[in-house]
Amino acid sequence: MSLANKLAEERRARLAAERxxxxxxxxxFAANRKLGRHAQALSEEIHETRARVQxxxxxxxxxxxxxxxxxxxxxxxxxxxxHSIETIQDGFAFFDLDNRMIAANRAYLSVFEDLEEVGPGVxxxxxxxxxxxxxxxxxxxxxxxxxxxxxxxxxxxxxPEPTVIRLWNNEYIKLIDQRGKGGxxxxxxxxxxxxxxxxxxxxxxxxxxxxxxxxxxAFLANMSHEIRTPMNGVVGMADLLGExxxxxxxxxxxNTIKTSGEALLVIINDVLDYSKIEAERLTLHPEPFDLxxxxxxxxxxxxxxxxxxxxELLVDYDLFMPTIFTGDPGRIRQVLTNLIGNAVKFTLxxxxxxxxVGMQAEGSDTGQVHxxxxxxxxxxxxxxxxxxxxxxxxxxxxxxxxxxGTGLGLAISQSLIGLMGGKIWVDLQVGRGSVFGFRxxxxxxxxxxxxxxxxxxxxxRGVARxxxxxxxxxxxxxxxxxxQALGVAVVACSSGQEALDLLPGGFDLILTEHSMPxxxxxxxxxxxxxxxxxxxxxxxxxxxxxxxxxxxxxLLHAILQKPVPRRQLFAALGNLPLQPADTVPVSxxxxxxxxxxxxxxxxxxxLPGRLMRVLAAExxxxxxxxxxxxxxxxxxxxxxxxxxxxxVEAFAAFKPDLVFMDISMPEMDGKEATSRLRAGEEARGxxxxxxxxxxxxxxxxxxxxxxxxxxxDYLSKPLRKADLLARILAHCPQGAIPPQTMLEDVAGLSx
Numbered sequence: 001m002s003l004a005n006k007l008a009e010e011r012r013a014r015l016a017a018e019r020x021x022x023x024x025x026x027x028x029f030a031a032n033r034k035l036g037r038h039a040q041a042l043s044e045e046i047h048e049t050r051a052r053v054q055x056x057x058x059x060x061x062x063x064x065x066x067x068x069x070x071x072x073x074x075x076x077x078x079x080x081x082x083h084s085i086e087t088i089q090d091g092f093a094f095f096d097l098d099n100r101m102i103a104a105n106r107a108y109l110s111v112f113e114d115l116e117e118v119g120p121g122v123x124x125x126x127x128x129x130x131x132x133x134x135x136x137x138x139x140x141x142x143x144x145x146x147x148x149x150x151x152x153x154x155x156x157x158x159x160p161e162p163t164v165i166r167l168w169n170n171e172y173i174k175l176i177d178q179r180g181k182g183g184x185x186x187x188x189x190x191x192x193x194x195x196x197x198x199x200x201x202x203x204x205x206x207x208x209x210x211x212x213x214x215x216x217x218a219f220l221a222n223m224s225h226e227i228r229t230p231m232n233g234v235v236g237m238a239d240l241l242g243e244x245x246x247x248x249x250x251x252x253x254x255n256t257i258k259t260s261g262e263a264l265l266v267i268i269n270d271v272l273d274y275s276k277i278e279a280e281r282l283t284l285h286p287e288p289f290d291l292x293x294x295x296x297x298x299x300x301x302x303x304x305x306x307x308x309x310x311x312e313l314l315v316d317y318d319l320f321m322p323t324i325f326t327g328d329p330g331r332i333r334q335v336l337t338n339l340i341g342n343a344v345k346f347t348l349x350x351x352x353x354x355x356x357v358g359m360q361a362e363g364s365d366t367g368q369v370h371x372x373x374x375x376x377x378x379x380x381x382x383x384x385x386x387x388x389x390x391x392x393x394x395x396x397x398x399x400x401x402x403x404x405g406t407g408l409g410l411a412i413s414q415s416l417i418g419l420m421g422g423k424i425w426v427d428l429q430v431g432r433g434s435v436f437g438f439r440x441x442x443x444x445x446x447x448x449x450x451x452x453x454x455x456x457x458x459x460x461r462g463v464a465r466x467x468x469x470x471x472x473x474x475x476x477x478x479x480x481x482x483x484q485a486l487g488v489a490v491v492a493c494s495s496g497q498e499a500l501d502l503l504p505g506g507f508d509l510i511l512t513e514h515s516m517p518x519x520x521x522x523x524x525x526x527x528x529x530x531x532x533x534x535x536x537x538x539x540x541x542x543x544x545x546x547x548x549x550x551x552x553x554x555l556l557h558a559i560l561q562k563p564v565p566r567r568q569l570f571a572a573l574g575n576l577p578l579q580p581a582d583t584v585p586v587s588x589x590x591x592x593x594x595x596x597x598x599x600x601x602x603x604x605x606x607l608p609g610r611l612m613r614v615l616a617a618e619x620x621x622x623x624x625x626x627x628x629x630x631x632x633x634x635x636x637x638x639x640x641x642x643x644x645x646x647x648v649e650a651f652a653a654f655k656p657d658l659v660f661m662d663i664s665m666p667e668m669d670g671k672e673a674t675s676r677l678r679a680g681e682e683a684r685g686x687x688x689x690x691x692x693x694x695x696x697x698x699x700x701x702x703x704x705x706x707x708x709x710x711x712x713d714y715l716s717k718p719l720r721k722a723d724l725l726a727r728i729l730a731h732c733p734q735g736a737i738p739p740q741t742m743l744e745d746v747a748g749l750s751x
Contacts, residue, residue, distance in 0.1 A: 082103075082105075085105045086105045086106055086107075088105070088107065089107055089191065090107055090188060090189060090190045090191060091104070091105065091107045091108030091109075091110075091111065091173075091187075091188065091189030091190075092104065092105045092107070092108055092186075092187070092188060092189075093105070093108045093186075093187045093189075094184065094185070094186060094187075095124060095184065095185040095187065096183070096184055097182065097183035097184060098123070099123050099124040099125065099155075099185075100120075100121055100122070100123050100124075101118075101119065101120050101121060101122050101123075101124075101127075102120060102184075103120055104119070104120070107189070108187075108189055111136060111167065111173070111189070112127075112130065112134075112136065113136075115130060115134065117130070118130065124152075124155055125148075125152060128148045128151050128152060129148065132144035132147060132148060135168055136167060136168055137165050137166070137167060137168070138165075138166040138167060138168055138170075151163075155177065155185075158179060159178075159179065160177040160178075160179070162174060162175065162176045163175050164192065170193075171191060171193045172191070172192050172193045172195075172196045173189050173190065173191060173192070174189075174190040174192045175187065175188070175189055175190075176188040176190065226696075227268055227696075228265075228268070228696030228716070228717040228718060229620060229623070229696045229717065230622075231261060231264065231265055231268075231717065231718045232620075232622075232623050232626060232696070232717040232718040232719055233620075233622035233623060233625075233626055234257065234261045234718075235258060235261040235262060235265065235718040236623075236626030236627075236629075236630065236718055236719060237622075237625070237626055237629075238254055238257040238258035238261060239258060239630075239721065240626070240629045240630065241254050242254045242255065242258065261718075265718060271408070282415075282416075282419065284327075284328040284331060284419060284420065285328050285330070286326050286327050286328050287326065287327075287328075287329065288324055288325070288326050288445045289324070289325065289326075289327060289329035289332075290323050290324055291323055291324075291325055291332070291356070291369065291442075292315075292317050292323040292356070292565060292566060293323070293565070294329055294332060294333050294336065295315055295317070295336060295354055295356065295371075296315065296563065296565050297333065298333055298336045298337050298340055299313050299315060299340070299354070299563055301337070302337075302340055302341055302344050303542075305344055305345075306344050306352065307542060309344070309347070309348065309349075310349065311344060311347055311349070311350065311351060311352060312350070312351035312352070312472055312474075312475065312562075313340075313344075313351070313352050313354075313562075313563060314351055314352070314353040314354065314474060314475060314478060314562075314563055315353075315354045315356075315563035315564075315565075316353060316354070316355045316356070316478045316481075316482075317356045317566055318356055318357045318358065319482055319485050319486070319566065320485070321356065321357070321358050321367070321369075322360070322367060322444045322445075323566070324444070324445040325367065325369070325442035325443060325444055325445060326442060326443040326444075326445055327420065327440065327442045327443075328420070331416050331419075331420070332420075332440075334412070334413075334416065335413045335416055335417060335424075335438065336354075336371070338409040338410065338412065338413045339373045339410075339413060339436045339438075340352065340354060340373055341409070342409060342410070342436070343373050343374075343375035343377060343434070343436070344375075346375070346377040346378050346434075347375045347376055347377035347378075347433070348377065348378070349376065350375070350376030350377075350433070351375070351376055351472065351474055351475075352373065352374070352375045352376075353372075353373070353374045353375070353474055353478075354371065354372070354373055354563075355371070355372040355373075355374065356369065356370070356371050356372075357370050357372075358370055360444060365443055365444055366441050366442065366443050366444065367441070367442055367443075367444045368439065368440075368441050369439065369440050369441075369442055370437060370438075370439050371437060371438055371439075371440075372435055372436070372437040373435070373436045373437070374433065374434075374435045375433045375434055375435075376432075376433040377433050377434060378433075379432055379433050379434050388410055388426055413438075417438045417440070420440055421440070421441060422438055422439050422440040422441070423438065423439050424436070424437070424438040424439075425437055425438070463488060463508040463509045463576060464488065464489060464508055465488065465489045465490075465491070465505075465506065465507050465508055465509075466483050466488045466489070466490050466491075466507060466508065466509040466510070466511060467490075467491050467492075467493070467499060467502060467503070467507040467509070467510045467511070467535075468480055468483070468490055468491070468492040468493070468511050468512075469492075469493055469494075469495070469496065469498070469499045469510065469511070469512040469513060469516070469521070469524065470492070470494065470512070470513040470516075470540075471494050471495060471513065471516050471517065472513070473494075475513065475540075476492040476493075476494070479492075479511055480492050482569070483511070486573070488509070491505070491507070495516060495517070495518060495519065496512075496516055496518065496519030496520070496521075496523065496524040496527065497518065497519060499512070499524060499528075500524070500527055500528070500531065503528065503531060503533055507533075507535050508535055508536075509535055509536055509538070509576065510528065510535050510536070510537045510538070511537075511538045511540065512524055512525070512537060512538070512539055512540070513539075513540050513541075514539050514540060514541035514542070514543075514547055515541070515542065521539045521540075521541070521547075522539070522547065522550045522552040522553065522555075522556075523552070525537050525539070525552055525555040525556055526552045526555060528555075529555050536557035536576050536577060537555065537556050537557055538556070538557055538558050538560060538572055539553075539556050539558070539559045539560065540560050540562050540564065541559060541560070541561065541562060542561070542562050544559050544560075544561045547559050557572070557575075557576065557577075558572040558575070560572060610735065610736055610737065611635060611636055611637040611736065611737055612635075612636045612637065612657050612658070612728070612732050612733070612736040612737065612739055613636070613637045613639075613654060613655065613656040613657050613658075613736075614631075614636050614637065614638045614639070614656060614657065614658050614659075614660070614728065615639055615640075615641065615647065615650055615651065615654055615656035615658070615659045615660070616638065616639070616640050616641070616659075616660040616694075617640075617641040617642075617643070617644060617646070617647035617659065617660065617661045617662050617665065617670060617673065618640060618641075618642075618660070618662045618665075618694065619642050619643050619662060619664075619665040619666060620662075623662075623717075624640050626719070627640075627660070627719065627724075628640075630719070630721045630724055631724060631725075631728070634725070634728065634739045635737055635738075635739050636728065636739050639654055639656075642665075643665040643666050643667045643668055644661075644665050644667065644668030644669055644670055644672055644673030645667045645668040645673070647659070647661065647668075647670075647673050647677075648668070648673050648676050648677060648680075651677055651680075651689075652680075656689060657689065657690075657731065657732070657733050657736060658689070658690050658692070658727070658728060658731045659677075659689060659690070659691040659692065660692050660694050660715075660724075660727075661673065661674055661691050661692065661693055661694065661711065662693075662694045662695065663693055663694070663695040663706060664695065664696070670693060670695070670706075670709075670711075671705075671706065671709035671711075674691050674709050674710045674711050675709055675710055677689070677691065677710075678710040690712045690713070690731045691710065691711045691712055692711065692712060692713040692714070692715060692727055693706045693707075693711045693713065693714045693715065694715050694717065694719065695714070695715075695716065695717065696716070696717040713727065715727070725739075
């Protein structure tokens with residue numbers, strides 16, 4: 001081979017080697033670059049890992065720090081809690097599931113004095129054993145083992161009842177134990193020694209107070225009886241004496257005796273009622289009653305006093321309200337008498353208006369009744385309103401020192417209204433009168449639709465316009481509102497001359513007041529007829545008897561006694577002429593009267609049938625005289641028995657239709673006599689004869705005890721003539737002559 005060829009091969013080999021070297025160098029460079037990237041990634045990962053490790057280490061250090069702080073706080077809380085537990089005077093201990101003591105404060109351990117055994121680790125049964133063996137607990141006559149078994153059974157119950165133990169030193173410890181969900185028990189030992197001693201002192205004080213209250217009640221009951229018995233004679237005989245022929249001076253003396261006796265009786269009743277309210281022994285006796293009638297009865301009772309002062313007593317009873325409710329009529333009348341009586345007492349001129357409004361929700365059987373008593377009296381300043389309902393209070397100033405009274409009436413009224421679930425209030429202004437009001441929620445017995453006597457009656461056919469004549473603005477307002485509620489257009493005026501001037505405008509009905517200046521109601525009626533007007537005239541008067549004596553009363557359609565009950569007003573309106581007023585001749589007007597007319601039948605009349613037999617058992621001769629004189633005008637056969645024994649004997653021979661039985665009598669009292677009479681009736685199968693108690697007892701519980709003895713009714717002394725007559729008339733049997741009485745007696749009952 002030539003040299004040139006060898007050199008060419010070497011060059012080719014060298015070039016191939018150089019290319020190989022370049023290729024390897026490129027591969028090595030690529031590998032180095034890849035390795036560099038890997039190293040960089042690994043380095044970054046290591047850095048991140050180190051950062052995370054550092055974070056974890058920092059977190060661990062923070063957690064350790066927080067745990068340390070928490071442990072410190074727990075230690076502080078435990079130390080403070082335990083310090084608090086150690087500070088309290090009552091015992092505190094923990095027990096585990098095995099009934100071993102975990103811890104207890106010094107107050108708990110102090111009971112065991114120097115017994116070192118009692119501490120953490122001691123069991124509850126061992127504690128019970130030490131209590132009895134060391135004489136720490138006073139178990140009385142109970143056996144130690146029995147007492148420990150009782151306490152252990154209590155301890156093991158899921159919810160141990162609190163119990164009280166007595167220690168050897170007469171200290172009382174109340175144990176309150178509570179078991180947790182895990183079975184641990186927290187035990188409290190409360191020292192209630194002072195509480196027990198206080199309760200004993202309180203019990204002794206209460207027993208003394210109850211004994212004193214019983215003594216007071218017995219004293220009041222006795223004094224009530226002792227005072228009412230002679231009061232029956234005083235008031236009764238004064239009432240009877242007033243019916244005889246007397247000179248004016250004698251009548252003044254008799255009226256003074258009667259009014260003074262009745263005033264004393266009011267004071268006695270107030271004191272007794274307040275005593276019962278104070279002792280929380282006053283109870284209500286709800287029954288159906290007529291609210292409107294109750295108001296008018298109170299008005300009639302107070303009418304003489306109002307008439308003497310020249311006051312108008314008015315009643316504005318909502319025409320669309322029911323009248324029959326369920327409540328305690330006696331107590332409601334008492335409240336009405338207090339409020340209306342005060343209004344009359346403190347009103348020197350003007351009027352007293354009783355306004356009754358109310359509402360009844362649809363579907364409800366209870367009505368909300370609002371009663372307002374408005375007067376034009378002296379009023380009371382605002383700064384003294386809070387004293388009005390106080391006990392034994394009268395707001396005294398130069399204007400009302402002349403008015404007498406116990407100062408209990410309003411306090412009793414407030415208590416009674418509160419007892420009935422109602423509310424009472426007052427709105428007063430000096431010099432402008434006062435408004436007392438109360439609200440009661442009372443069950444309604446009837447509705448207007450169910451009682452025709454109380455249903456609003458539109459006036460007779462053709463009555464579209466009415467003329468109201470009354471000098472008193474409040475009267476005109478009441479009548480106007482009532483007639484407008486019945487669909488009648490009303491024109492009102494204040495005098496007879498104004499009425500005559502208005503007549504040409506045409507009216508179908510005229511409602512006029514009797515007592516008016518210049519021209520009274522009867523003179524107006526005469527002038528109206530002289531002018532040729534035939535419209536029916538209704539006369540409203542405070543003295544129906546006087547109006548009927550006037551010849552002009554024949555010109556009237558009706559005379560209505562004020563204040564007029566709704567029944568009478570509706571009856572008068574319903575009986576108006578049916579033809580239009582302008583066609584009614586003057587001569588066709590029929591007279592009417594609000595008074596009750598009854599022919600008197602005295603003992604000298606010869607009537608068919610037998611007399612009603614009435615037996616009265618009464619030991620007091622004065623009371624016998626009062627009773628006989630009160631009933632002397634009745635057509636009855638009245639006999640007396642001096643005691644219960646005589647009453648039982650007379651009952652069999654006399655066979656009375658009605659018995660009045662005094663309760664307190666010698667030899668045999670009224671209760672025992674009644675029991676014997678009832679037993680005799682039952683043995684013979686005889687019908688029950690009504691027996692009515694007459695008693696001077698008026699304390700709470702007397703009525704119930706008397707009626708429980710078999711009596712049918714109850715009359716409290718001093719006896720009222722009207723009450724006696726009402727009972728006799730109500731119990732007159734068929735076949736007997738109806739006991740008739742004088743006109744004024746029947747009129748008084750019907751009112």
